[in-house]
Amino acid sequence: MSHRVNTVSRRVILGAAAAALGLPAQAFAQRRLKPTPSCDDGDDPTPPQTAGPFFKPRSPQRTSLIEPGMAGTRLVLSGTVTTRSCRPVPRVLIDLWQANARGIYDNAGYRLRGHQFTDADGRFRFETIVPGSYDGRTRHLHLRAQAANRRILTTQLYFPGEPLNRRDGLFNPALLMQTRNAGEQIEATYNIVLAMR
Ligand SMILES: [Fe+2]
Known part of the structure; x- marks a missing residue:
């Protein structure tokens, strides 16, 4: 804005x-x-949002959160982590957690939870499913991004064109992913801008 x-x-x-x-x-x-590219605005790092009640530490390190028999539309989320001056940031820990297709979190185990590190070009890529909405929340993914020795960015990502986006008090259009249908799956991208130079 x-x-x-x-x-x-x-x-x-x-x-x-x-x-x-x-x-x-x-x-x-x-x-x-x-x-102006978004990471060069100088004043627009990715906005933080609440972690909510369902974060669990020590998620497994993995790029695919899909497990055998898991229901839901396949979703590939990819993006780059950069600084506000557009420098890609390697080795950023990206921790993703989300509800299943019926809007339910696995709080006993680690289904639909995982972390990975950005590569040398600051890129990350997760294979997962499209989460369901729940309790007045529109569809969203939760993530934490932590560069070495930096404060953790905790935020949530949203899907464009969701009717519930307008009724969810936490929804922020700055956190909308770009999505496209690719055959059976949805490809989503979001570039994370950390509040560092
Ligand atoms: Fe949530």
């Missing part, structure tokens, strides 16, 4: 600068205003 505000205010300032120099405002603005 603040990105949009910044763009507008920058445009106003550039317009004034152009007028002072006797230049057409639009030409001046077009030369100076480039599209």
